[in-house]
Amino acid sequence: MSALDRLFQRIEGYRNEIIMLQSELTSRVALGPDNGGSGEHEKSAYLFEKLKEMAPASLEEIRSPDVRAHQGYRPNLVARWNGETHHPTVWVLSHVDIVPPGDLNLWEGDPYRVRVEGDRIIGRGVEDNQHGIVSSYLALKAIRESGEVLKRPVGLAMVADEETGSEYGLDYLLKNRPDLFSSDDLIVVPDGGNNEGTMIEVAEKSMLWLKFIVTGEQCHGSTPEKGKNTLYAAARLIVDLEKLKKEFALEDPLFRPPRSTFEPTKMEGNVPNINTIPGRDVFYMDCRILPQYSLDEIMQYAEKIAGEVAGQLHLSIRIETYYRQEATAPTPSDAPVVVALKEAITRVKGLEAKPMGIGGGTVAAFFRRLGLPAAVWITETDTPHQPNEYCLISNIISDAKVFAYLYLGG
Ligand SMILES: [Zn+2]
Structure with missing residues (x-):
């Protein structure tokens, strides 16, 4: 068995870990002031500790001022791990905030207490965007536990305010910390995709x-x-x-x-x-x-x-x-992040993924506007923003393998 197969096997054993993380995250309600909440602090603080456990080379909480929020700011986390080479960094940027549950009568249970039914975990935020958070995190955890060495640096960003405009989230980071991202980095935004995991979103209308x-x-x-x-x-x-x-x-x-x-x-x-x-x-x-x-x-x-x-x-x-x-220039269909994702998806799922454009509305536009080639990808159910939102444990496992493959540099 190859080292990569052993790594994948380790990830396949993470079912309980996935359920535990999803429960903890869902119970920490992260609603922005525009959605009637006080911010992402509690959930973000929990993630800060989880990231710290994995001994990153650097871990920052970047606070964007927002007078309406708890303690007057919105938290954005950025963690980085060194690789054998210094360049380029593989980034996964997910968001911590959620949308409100909406009409509670349409939910079969408490939206903030996850329920597990076979392969499904049900709760507000489990897919959008805890799927991205959990799979990108567990990929790195598996690499560390197995003693594998990162070929290139890895960065995990977990931002606030995606659901209500990103002014206090990614937009703030890009304006105030231009040092973080560079145009040759591989930037993945795990916040959109299709059921098979074969859609790599590179353009928006x-x-x-x-x-x-x-x-x-x-x-x-x-x-x-x-x-x-x-x-x-x-x-x-x-x-x-x-x-x-x-x-x-x-x-x-x-x-x-x-x-x-x-x-x-x-x-x-x-x-x-x-x-x-x-x-x-x-x-x-x-x-x-x-x-x-x-x-x-x-x-x-x-x-x-x-x-x-x-x-x-x-x-x-x-x-x-x-x-x-106005639409931004698309991420080129042959950009390194697209090529690397395609290769990883083929290796993990045996499927051919395609670069595609959609109707618009992801945070990738903020990256693209600055000439940073970001790709939006995940294996997604159609449940974000719906009552009884759910994610599939099998999707989180397969997507974690794709991220692990990306982190290791193929
Ligand atoms: Zn989202």
């Missing part, structure tokens, strides 16, 4: 959230000629906005789905009763745009469509940008 405000004139339901019905106008506009799909129809096979998407989503309430014709309607659209298009051209075209509908129905339509994030 631009995001554009638009708010449409339709203003007409309210009147009695029996005398429509005296008013201007904004619900009708909003409906017409929603149908006409379908033209965006035709106008911006480019397909890029790197992305899933390959086209830009333009979806009407939220609708604000208008009148409370049936016999009043509404004079104001507000709805929103979530657009995920291929990086080949500029968001300004999308806006201009949406304005044109809205202008036509407003002109035909003699009322006014205003468009506001609710949120806008």
Whole structure:
């Protein structure tokens, strides 16, 4: 049996360790102030001790000031271990914070007390992002316990505030500690993927959230000629906005789905009763745009469509940008981190992984904006942010093997 196979065997024996870590982490509720909590301190302090047990070359708690949080800061952990060479470092960046459990009636038990059912561990945060924390940590633990030597340096970063914008998490680290990451490092963000573990996310679409405000004139339901019905106008506009799909129809096979998407989503309430014709309607659209298009051209075209509908129905339509994030340059499909991940996934799972683009929204964008080639990868269930969120122990084991392979340098 090779040294690597022995290492993998050791990782396969970690079931109890995984359940213990997941229980401890889940019981330490890490909600940011935007989600009604006081921060990640308790969970982060627990992780600090776990990391310290593994004798890192350096271990830092980097505090980002946040007056709303416990003790006025948000904790970010960065631990590093030396390798035989000094360069490049393999980084795994996971996040400590969680999203709230939502409607407790939809949970079959206490979201903060894990339940184990066969291969499943159920609880808030077990997949998003404790899966990443536990698998990257246990990979290193297995290497240390087996006496293997790291070929290259390894860094584990466990940050705050991923779920509410990263201002106090990764964004803070990158702005205040530019010494940490370098462009030849291999940076993995284990916070997104598919069920098989074959999707390596390297690109994201631009995001554009638009708010449409339709203003007409309210009147009695029996005398429509005296008013201007904004619900009708909003409906017409929603149908006409379908033209965006035709106008911006480019397909890029790197992305899933390959086209830009333009979806009407939220609708604000208008009148409370049936016999009043509404004079104001507000709805929103979530657009995920291929990086080949500029968001300004999308806006201009949406304005044109809205202008036509407003002109035909003699009322006014205003468009506001609710949120806008221009796509960053993708991580190249042949970047060292992608190549190394592909090789590791093939060795561990016997599957061929592919670089892909998604609809947008991971912290990898913060790295990519600075020219740091990050790849998002994990073997993920579809349960993050859902009631009864669960992870699979077998996925954590297989992903820990992939990380171990990466740490050892193949
Ligand atoms: Zn996450």
